[in-house]
Amino acid sequence: MAQNRIPDKLSELFSFANQMADGLGLLGALLGIVHNDEAAVRADLFTAETAWNLYNQARASKVVLTTAQSTADAQGKAFIATARNVIASFLGSEWTQVWEPTGFPNQSTAIPSTIAERQTLLHSLGLYFTAFPTQEVAALNVTAARANTLFDDLSDARAMVNAGLTLIGQRMAVRQTTEPALRKRLSDVISELAMKLGPLDPRWETFGLNRPGADSTADIADAPTLTSIGPGVVFADWPDAARADHYFVEKQVVGTDPNFVQVANAPESESLLQGLPSGATVRIRIIAA
Known part of the structure; x- marks a missing residue:
């Protein structure tokens, strides 16, 4: 006996649903399909396709946002490295308590290993060079203004990435409800057709379906x-x-x-x-x- 299995792949599912809707448009009224008609299938299909497209758009934007964050972080790290060398000419290259106002964490003059620590350090360096303007070196662009700009850029970029991840999660949640709804709708159509069509009725194929009573062998x-x-x-x-x-x-x-x-x-x-x-x-x- 032939089976009418709903496709697993989403691209195939949408095509399957569209073909079924076409069949309902041709024969639904004639067969008396009232609970799962063409309009109902197309509504669920539109909702599922829209949710999938919006989810993919959010995923695509993540690449752009993370690239912007990486760029801002790289600029911040370069500034921190240059600023550290400038400050070392005043305070010495080894970390001591006199380095504490600079904001370098973990009692070290190393560039922090996490992006959050680097962001915090950029803010601290802005405050430090504001308090000690004689240590600024404009020729190297090591200034309080530059530290503040880089802090703002990195802060904004990280906020955008976080917002993008939140959006992906929200749209994934929507997608995970609309897809099962479409699958249930299509399953209900098949069940309703089974009450209207005989197992060998050729009109099953109008809906993109197999005749349930037909031989399923090759x-x-x-x-x-x-x-x-x-x-x-x-x-x-x-x-x-x-x-x-x-x-x-x-x-x-x-x-x-x-x-x-x-x-x-x-x-x-x-x-x-x-x-x-x-x-x-x-x-x-x-x-x-």
Whole structure:
């Protein structure tokens, strides 16, 4: 018996839902589908697609925001390194208590290892150079104003990243409710159709569905149209099979192959066959799977 399984992949789910909505538009009223009609399916599909697109937009913006944060942080680290060398010419290169007003943490003159500590240090250096303007070196852009600007830039960039992550989480939560709602809607459509259509009614296929009573085993597809492209090369094209996910392409060289031999696994209803023997009779068979 054929199964009507709702696709797992989201891209396939949306296509599946759209085809089902098209079928409802054609036959829904005629069949008396009232609980899960075309409008209901399209509404759930629109909501799910919108939620997915907004989630992807938020994820894409994360790249931009984290890049901006990395740039601001790199500029801050460069400033801290230069400022440390300037201050060392006044206070000595080793950390002592006289370094405490500078804000360098952990009793060390090393550049802090975390972005939060570097942000805090930029603020402290702004205060330090404001209190000790004679230690500023404008030629190196080591000034209170520069420290304050870099602090603001890094603070803003981190805030934007945090806001972006919050937005991603919010939109993920919405997506995680709209997708199951669409899946339930499609499942309900299938259940309602089962009350209106016989298991072998060909109208199941109008909705992109299998006939529940049909044989679900692979079929031999209609005979392919074969077009010679060049010596030993043939383009094979055949009609889509209703239940096929892919097609096995088999050949048999008369007088050489006792049985058909698989030569391709085609995702679409066409295949380019190469390396065929010239001057021989070759049979081509397509099996839908």
